[in-house]
Every structure is written in C-alpha cells, then in structure tokens.
Amino acid sequence: MLPSTESQATEGQNRDRIRQIVKEHAGLGVDFEKVEFSTDLYRAGMTSYASVVLMIALENEFGVEFPDAMLSRSVFESIDSIAKAIESLQEAQS
Amino acid sequence: MRAVEATELTASEAFQQALGIAAEHAGDVDRQGRFPSEAIEALRVAGALGWGVPVEYGGPAAAIDELADATFELSRRCAATGMIFAMHQIQIASIARHLARSIWFTNYLRRVVREQRLIASATSEVGVGGDMRRSIAAIQPLPDSPGNLVQFEKKASTISYGAYADDLLTTLRCGPTADSSDQALILTHFADMESKPTGEWDTLGMRGTCSPGFVVSATCSADQIIPTPFATIAAETMVPFSHILWAHVWLGIATEAFSRAQNFVRVQARQSPGTTPPSALRLSELSARMAEFRALVKGATQEYISLADGERRPTLSTIGYAVRINNLKIAASEATVEACQSALRICGFAGYGNSGPYSVGRYLRDAHSAALMIANDRLHATNAALLLVYREGK
Numbered sequence: 001m002l003p004s005t006e007s008q009a010t011e012g013q014n015r016d017r018i019r020q021i022v023k024e025h026a027g028l029g030v031d032f033e034k035v036e037f038s039t040d041l042y043r044a045g046m047t048s049y050a051s052v053v054l055m056i057a058l059e060n061e062f063g064v065e066f067p068d069a070m071l072s073r074s075v076f077e078s079i080d081s082i083a084k085a086i087e088s089l090q091e092a093q094s
Numbered sequence: 095m096r097a098v099e100a101t102e103l104t105a106s107e108a109f110q111q112a113l114g115i116a117a118e119h120a121g122d123v124d125r126q127g128r129f130p131s132e133a134i135e136a137l138r139v140a141g142a143l144g145w146g147v148p149v150e151y152g153g154p155a156a157a158i159d160e161l162a163d164a165t166f167e168l169s170r171r172c173a174a175t176g177m178i179f180a181m182h183q184i185q186i187a188s189i190a191r192h193l194a195r196s197i198w199f200t201n202y203l204r205r206v207v208r209e210q211r212l213i214a215s216a217t218s219e220v221g222v223g224g225d226m227r228r229s230i231a232a233i234q235p236l237p238d239s240p241g242n243l244v245q246f247e248k249k250a251s252t253i254s255y256g257a258y259a260d261d262l263l264t265t266l267r268c269g270p271t272a273d274s275s276d277q278a279l280i281l282t283h284f285a286d287m288e289s290k291p292t293g294e295w296d297t298l299g300m301r302g303t304c305s306p307g308f309v310v311s312a313t314c315s316a317d318q319i320i321p322t323p324f325a326t327i328a329a330e331t332m333v334p335f336s337h338i339l340w341a342h343v344w345l346g347i348a349t350e351a352f353s354r355a356q357n358f359v360r361v362q363a364r365q366s367p368g369t370t371p372p373s374a375l376r377l378s379e380l381s382a383r384m385a386e387f388r389a390l391v392k393g394a395t396q397e398y399i400s401l402a403d404g405e406r407r408p409t410l411s412t413i414g415y416a417v418r419i420n421n422l423k424i425a426a427s428e429a430t431v432e433a434c435q436s437a438l439r440i441c442g443f444a445g446y447g448n449s450g451p452y453s454v455g456r457y458l459r460d461a462h463s464a465a466l467m468i469a470n471d472r473l474h475a476t477n478a479a480l481l482l483v484y485r486e487g488k
Contacts, residue, residue, distance in 0.1 A: 043276045044273065045275065048479075049479050052480060056482055056483055059483070068413070068414040068484060068485070071413035071414060071483060071484055072408060072411045072412040073329065
C-alpha cells in the first residue's frame with residue numbers, strides 16, 4: 001500500500017523542522033546550505049556535545065522523549081535518520 | 095584474591111615465568127624509569143602478545159576477561175608491564191574487531207602472532223586538549239604515487255613505549271578537508287617511519303611505560319588504514335577495552351597494596367597473641383572497599399562481554415553505555431588511590447619506606463596516574479553533558 005499524501009506531507013514538514021533545529025544547535029563547521037537530509041552530521045563536524053544539545057532541542061520541539069536505545073550515534077547521524085526516529089516515537093504515542 | 099579465574103593461557107608455565115620476571119625487575123624498572131624489557135620478552139616467549147588475535151588469524155582468541163586476568167596478575171607485580179600488555183591488547187582488539195575482511199590486516203594479525211610484534215598507539219595530539227575524538231593531523235593522499243600511497247605527520251603528546259614498539263596505530267583525520275572528528279586509524283611499522291621523541295619521561299609513577307611525546311611521520315599504503323570509521327572503533331572497542339583493561343591494572347595495584355597491608359597486620363597480631371591490633375580494623379574497612387572495587391570492575395567486564403558481539407552490539411554506541419563505561423574509569427581510578435593510601439596508613443613507616451615487604455610507595459605512585467589517563471575531569475564534563483538527555487534506569 002502506498003503511503004497517503006497526508007503522511008508524506010507530515011514527513012516533509014518534520015524534516016524541514018528538524019533541519020531548522022539542526023541549523024540552530026548542531027554547530028556544524030560546514031556551509032549549512034550544503035547540508036541535505038542524508039548528510040552525515042558527525043562527518044560535517046557535529047561534536048558529541050553538540051549532538052546532546054540537538055537531542056534536547058528535538059525533544060522540546062516534538063514533545064517526545066528519546067529512550068536509551070535511541071540515544072546512539074546512528075539515530076542522530078542525519079536529518080533522515082532523526083526524522084525516522086521521531087516518526088516512530090510519534091506513532092507509538094498516538 | 096583474583097579478578098577472574100585463571101585460564102589455560104594464564105595458567106601456562108611460560109606466563110607464570112613472565113609473572114616472576116616482571117616481579118623480579120619491577121623495582122629496577124621503576125627506579126631507573128626504564129622499559130621492562132625482560133618482562134615483555136618473557137611475554138613474547140609465552141606467546142602472550144598474540145593472545146587477543148582471533149582463531150581465524152592464527153591466535154588463541156583470548157576473551158576480554160582472560161586478557162583482563164593476565165593484566166591484573168602482571169600489574170600486581172609490575173604495573174608498567176601490566177599497562178603495556180593492556181595497551182597492546184587494546185590495539186589488537188581495535189584491529190581484529192573492525193578489520194572488515196581487509197587482506198592487509200588479516201595478514202598483519204598473522205604476523206603479530208608469529209613475530210610477537212608489540213603495538214603502541216598515537217591517539218593523543220598536541221593542540222586538541224586531550225580529546226581523543228578530535229585530530230589535527232590528516233591522512234594526505236599521494237595521488238600520482240604507485241600503489242595508492244598516503245602520508246602523514248603527527249605531533250603526539252604521548253606515545254607509551256613508543257621507542258620500544260614494533261608498530262604504531264595512529265588516529266588521523268580521514269583526509270585534508272575532513273572535519274576534526276572525522277577520523278581513521280592507520281597502522282605503520284616503526285622500521286618504515288620517522289619518529290622523534292619531543293621530551294623525556296621522568297614521572298612520579300608508571301615510570302616503566304616510557305611515554306614521552308613524539309613527532310611521527312610515515313608514507314605507507316592506503317591499505318594500512320583500518321576500513322571502519324574511528325567513531326565506531328572507539329565506541330565499540332577502543333574505549334570499553336581501555337577502561338576495562340586499565341581498571342584491571344589499577345585493581346592489580348590495589349590488590350597488591352592490600353595484600354602487603356594484610357601481611358603487616360598479621361605480623362603485628364603475632365607479636366601480641368590474643369589481641370587484635372588496631373590496624374586490623376582499618377584492614378577490614380579496606381577489605382570492604384576492595385570488594386566494591388572488584389564488583390565494579392567485574393560487573394563492567396561482564397556487561398561488555400554480553401554486548402560485545404551479536405545483536406546487542408549497537409548498545410555499545412548508545413549514550414547510556416558511554417556514561418556507564420566512563421563511570422567505570424572514574425570510579426576505578428579513584429578506588430585504586432584510596433586503596434593504596436589506606437594500605438600506607440596501615441603499614442605506617444614500613445609502608446612509607448621504598449624497600450621491604452610492606453613498602454607501598456611504588457603502588458601509590460603508580461596508582462596516581464589513573465586519574466590522569468584521560469583526565470577524570472574531562473570524563474565528568476562529558477558525562478555531565480550526556481546526563482542531560484540520558485535518563486538512568488529508564
């Protein structure tokens with residue numbers, strides 16, 4: 001079954017919101033225009049301290065709490081992987 | 095008082111001989127601040143430098159608890175030898191668990207077993223403020239070279255036993271434009287590289303590890319880069335292996351100091367039969383602290399074994415695990431100093447003297463290095479940040 005256009009729209013919005021938070025909190029060393037949804041944020045210069053700041057900002061923005069199993073490098077590697085994690089938490093909540 | 099049970103490897107006659115040799119030369123190694131060459135040579139004879147190598151590469155595939163036991167026993171006799179053995183096994187694990195079928199590294203591990211090669215590491219660097227997860231020096235590709243060559247030059251703030259090792263594992267940025275945290279590990283042979291000490295190693299303790307700063311540079315094949323990002327190697331292997339094996343060095347130091355204090359109390363008790371000497375109470379207190387210390391170290395070792403391979407391996411990259419393994423390092427490094435200090439109080443001037451069966455001076459001096467190797471303040475700062483998101487017990 002194809003995903004509905006509505007959920008596609010939500011996914012896109014989520015990614016744009018996440019991108020904005022990444023811009024404000026990830027402290028990237030590169031030109032932010034070059035950061036795509038799939039860009040490896042750690043390779044782009046996000047320190048582990050900045051990733052913690054980013055996690056807190058994301059929890060505030062989306063009203064979620066990341067469980068321990070999600071507090072790992074692979075989850076916060078890119079805007080795409082963050083979006084997937086947030087979507088799974090939002091699904092679990094609803 | 096053992097950290098874990100003796101294994102077939104550590105019970106072997108050759109390893110037992112190495113323990114005796116380590117004990118015999120420990121005082122001289124410390125006084126002269128020299129490399130424990132006799133003990134390391136005896137470990138080579140026992141084949142111990144290849145113990146961590148997996149069976150498929152010709153080694154006996156000793157598990158981390160077996161390596162920890164060997165580290166503990168060596169450190170009771172000579173902490174510098176124990177630390178050198180531990181660091182070498184940390185490098186072996188960092189290669190073996192992340193070589194991703196690389197032919198170069200497969201052959202290399204076979205050579206380690208056959209030739210008993212000793213591996214040092216250059217993970218520190220002048221200018222990064224003690225942060226192992228950042229590098230300044232980078233891998234520079236040599237595009238027009240035959241055979242895919244790369245080169246690097248690094249100013250390492252410390253390389254333990256750098257003047258005595260066969261090979262060197264170095265952290266570097268992946269390329270000239272890579273971010274400071276985008277790192278790789280490269281293995282080079284001292285025989286094929288330039289290395290110059292930049293200072294001397296005349297320290298309070300751990301004098302036999304001979305760990306001055308070095309400037310190292312090499313040109314080598316790109317095949318000598320471990321084909322896994324250093325971020326993964328650090329989280330899954332180098333950091334937990336370091337903290338667990340180092341903790342066994344410190345437990346070994348504390349255990350020997352305790353044992354000297356216990357012998358001292360026993361002799362006191364024999365001098366006035368029927369009465370318990372006042373120092374016996376202090377010994378009892380210390381015994382309780384030692385039980386905590388052992389439980390801490392053993393628990394962390396067992397947790398790592400349960401996570402190291404298979405489907406739970408990703409847990410090693412979580413913030414929760416990072417907090418716990420940092421806590422092991424902080425707690426163990428403090429416990430070892432406290433244990434040696436208590437032992438000194440119990441033994442009094444017999445402990446304060448630099449010789450004799452109750453001397454604990456060397457143990458106390460060696461123990462003080464523990465809080466400095468990856469400074470506890472840095473780990474507290476890291477954990478303070480991580481605890482902003484990680485909810486313990488959840």
